[in-house]
Amino acid sequence: MTMADPTHEGRFGDFGGMFVPETLVPACIELDKAFREAWADPSFRNELDYLLRTYAGRPSPITECANLSEELGCRILLKREDLNHTGSHKINNVLGQGLLAKRMGKTRLVAETGAGQHGVATATVAALFDMECVVYMGTVDIERQKLNVFRMKLLGSEVVAAESGSQTLKDAVNEAMRYWVSAVEDTHYCLGSVMGPHPYPWMVREFHRVIGDEAREQCRDLLDGVPDVVVACVGGGSNAAGIFAGFADTDAVLVGAEPAGGAAVGRAVPGIVHGSKSYLMQDEWGQVLEAESISAGLDYPGIGPEHAHLAATGRARYEPVTDAEVVDAFQLLSRTEGIIPALESAHAIAWIAKAKHEFQGKSVLINLSGRGDKDVNQMMDILG
Amino acid sequence: MTGGIESALRARRENDGKCLVPYLTGGLGDNWLETVMAVADAGADAIEIGVPFSDPVMDGPTIQEANDRALASGTTPQRILDTLRDADIGVPIAVMTYANIVYRMGWDRFMNELSASGVSGCILPDIPLEETRDWTAAADEAGVETVMFAAPTSPDDRLPRIAERAGGFVYAVGLLGITGVRANLASSALEIAGRVKAITDKPVLVGVGVGTPAQAVEVSEVADGAIVGSAVVQRMLDGAGPEGVAELIAEFRAALDT
Ligand SMILES: Cc1ncc(COP(=O)(O)O)c(C=O)c1O
Numbered sequence: 001m002t003m004a005d006p007t008h009e010g011r012f013g014d015f016g017g018m019f020v021p022e023t024l025v026p027a028c029i030e031l032d033k034a035f036r037e038a039w040a041d042p043s044f045r046n047e048l049d050y051l052l053r054t055y056a057g058r059p060s061p062i063t064e065c066a067n068l069s070e071e072l073g074c075r076i077l078l079k080r081e082d083l084n085h086t087g088s089h090k091i092n093n094v095l096g097q098g099l100l101a102k103r104m105g106k107t108r109l110v111a112e113t114g115a116g117q118h119g120v121a122t123a124t125v126a127a128l129f130d131m132e133c134v135v136y137m138g139t140v141d142i143e144r145q146k147l148n149v150f151r152m153k154l155l156g157s158e159v160v161a162a163e164s165g166s167q168t169l170k171d172a173v174n175e176a177m178r179y180w181v182s183a184v185e186d187t188h189y190c191l192g193s194v195m196g197p198h199p200y201p202w203m204v205r206e207f208h209r210v211i212g213d214e215a216r217e218q219c220r221d222l223l224d225g226v227p228d229v230v231v232a233c234v235g236g237g238s239n240a241a242g243i244f245a246g247f248a249d250t251d252a253v254l255v256g257a258e259p260a261g262g263a264a265v266g267r268a269v270p271g272i273v274h275g276s277k278s279y280l281m282q283d284e285w286g287q288v289l290e291a292e293s294i295s296a297g298l299d300y301p302g303i304g305p306e307h308a309h310l311a312a313t314g315r316a317r318y319e320p321v322t323d324a325e326v327v328d329a330f331q332l333l334s335r336t337e338g339i340i341p342a343l344e345s346a347h348a349i350a351w352i353a354k355a356k357h358e359f360q361g362k363s364v365l366i367n368l369s370g371r372g373d374k375d376v377n378q379m380m381d382i383l384g
Numbered sequence: 385m386t387g388g389i390e391s392a393l394r395a396r397r398e399n400d401g402k403c404l405v406p407y408l409t410g411g412l413g414d415n416w417l418e419t420v421m422a423v424a425d426a427g428a429d430a431i432e433i434g435v436p437f438s439d440p441v442m443d444g445p446t447i448q449e450a451n452d453r454a455l456a457s458g459t460t461p462q463r464i465l466d467t468l469r470d471a472d473i474g475v476p477i478a479v480m481t482y483a484n485i486v487y488r489m490g491w492d493r494f495m496n497e498l499s500a501s502g503v504s505g506c507i508l509p510d511i512p513l514e515e516t517r518d519w520t521a522a523a524d525e526a527g528v529e530t531v532m533f534a535a536p537t538s539p540d541d542r543l544p545r546i547a548e549r550a551g552g553f554v555y556a557v558g559l560l561g562i563t564g565v566r567a568n569l570a571s572s573a574l575e576i577a578g579r580v581k582a583i584t585d586k587p588v589l590v591g592v593g594v595g596t597p598a599q600a601v602e603v604s605e606v607a608d609g610a611i612v613g614s615a616v617v618q619r620m621l622d623g624a625g626p627e628g629v630a631e632l633i634a635e636f637r638a639a640l641d642t
Contacts, residue, residue: 009514017515018512018514018515019515021442021509021510021512022509022513022532022534022535022537022538022546023533023535023537023560024537025512025513025514025535025538026538026539027537165438165439165452170439174441181441181442181561181562182560182561182562183560184537185537271488272482272484272487272510273439273484274439274441275510280484282484282488285460285461285485285489286437286461286484286485286487286488287438288438288439288484
């Protein structure tokens with residue numbers, strides 16, 4: 001199968017759609033149109049490619065992990081999104097949306113952020129394009145990701161605390177959407193993952209498919225084919241969607257690593273929140289439950305609608321990993337390869353460390369979505 | 385067939401009156417039903433009952449807090465509907481909630497429950513025209529009026545489709561923003577009211593940003609009436625009780641009647 005154009009209705013099988021207040025519908029329709037036009041316009045593509053190369057530092061390399069491979073008994077390859085400017089995959093999407101927002105004549109970006117990586121990427125691109133920037137971040141996340149809060153402010157962005165509900169990513173999305181409802185005429189909502197109303201899940205996946213397209217090429221040289229397994233961590237699912245897009249039409253096993261405390265697919269209950277229908281952690285009455293994860297970037301009770309579709313059709317599998325397994329994996333990669341991963345990305349490492357028996361002798365491509373500098377303080381507290 | 389809400393609002397309009405539809409959060413305090421009854425007696429033409437949702441993206445701090453408090457006290461959609469089922473309120477009721485609350489129970493079951501509880505209409509702010517199919521099929525079957533929203537950003541060519549699908553009334557969103565009391569009525573309130581009135585004979589009420597009797601009067605010069613939410617809910621949060629809330633409604637009624 002391929003990861004297809006969900007049409008102007010934004011459907012991925014039973015999932016997706018555009019469940020937003022009427023006020024925002026014209027903006028979503030306009031965005032669908034603007035993105036379709038831009039994506040088919042060679043001058044837009046060239047400008048984005050240029051920025052991805054000269055500003056973000058693409059293509060990102062693939063690193064063969066000799067030491068970790070020996071330890072786990074499978075051939076481990078890392079797609080190094082941690083080496084991008086701003087330290088994660090998030091910049092791919094934000095450069096795309098920033099260029100598009102400029103093309104649409106918007107003067108301000110509003111974003112939500114969990115770990116702060118998407119907020120930092122948005123603040124960065126706003127600085128580059130001379131746009132105003134407002135970032136909503138849960139009070140709990142502001143506390144555990146202080147470094148990124150400071151970076152956003154340094155970059156000229158306003159950081160607003162989302163104090164409602166669980167005070168994490170879900171609430172930052174609510175606040176960013178409320179802000180967008182009030183400022184939709186001059187503001188682009190720069191959503192940070194493959195979630196939200198159409199066209200976001202599709203558009204954000206397309207802006208990240210550069211990860212999968214590059215990796216496919218690189219694997220052709222390195223492996224003379226495709227890897228046996230492709231694994232990525234899943235919060236909303238943007239880094240996973242990006243790398244899956246390069247391999248969905250192959251035989252590679254696709255795996256999304258979910259935090260056990262935020263396993264939306266694991267529970268497989270469909271719901272509607274933040275603009276789309278997907279799997280959602282909720283109680284028997286439809287109240288959204290609070291996710292609980294060591295990593296702020298995965299602390300989200302939902303998942304992008306295309307992942308729900310990939311799960312429902314069996315094309316990808318989604319596996320839970322616990323916080324304790326993540327802490328071990330964080331140290332494992334640091335120790336064996338000299339690479340400190342983001343806590344989010346450490347979920348993907350943790351999954352293969354746990355599932356290694358199933359894949360002995362196989363090649364496993366891991367999307368290393370971000371670097372761990374932002375998490376070092378938190379890990380110092382945890383490891384004592 | 386014209387439903388209970390539309391009939392009541394048309395009746396008010398035919399008598400040269402202006403419609404008043406207050407919004408109250410269901411399950412907020414033990415005496416919320418008494419407050420609903422008092423509000424009906426004080427001159428409401430119809431009443432919106434909010435069924436709390438954990439993530440209400442169209443709502444500002446006042447209604448968010450009301451939601452949180454009601455949920456913390458153990459309110460469920462079923463409990464609110466059961467309470468309404470046993471009550472004789474005297475004016476038609478619309479339930480306002482978000483898509484997931486209905487979807488979780490099932491479109492058909494929820495609409496049937498509304499009907500069985502004597503609720504006339506349903507308002508779902510995160511279901512735009514593009515996503516109405518499952519909901520309206522179930523609502524039409526159960527005889528529930530489907531209120532639809534028109535916003536200041538809705539282009540002209542959308543408005544007739546919105547009005548055509550609307551049951552009960554067309555909910556014209558008064559401003560670019562979320563629910564909450566503002567110092568002044570936004571100019572967009574009169575604009576959207578005028579644009580919707582120009583293309584439909586159905587009742588057109590303005591809500592969001594109508595918080596004082598004077599603002600309700602101002603907007604009703606163009607619209608058929610007003611929806612008053614946060615100002616009412618704030619009274620409930622402040623512990624005003626049924627009489628205190630009814631006093632506020634009486635002020636709105638008096639202003640609209642003079
Ligand atoms: C490094 C990193 N990886 C992954 C994520 C999760 O996002 P997604 O699931 O959209 O890739 C985040 C989010 O903050 C992140 O910072």
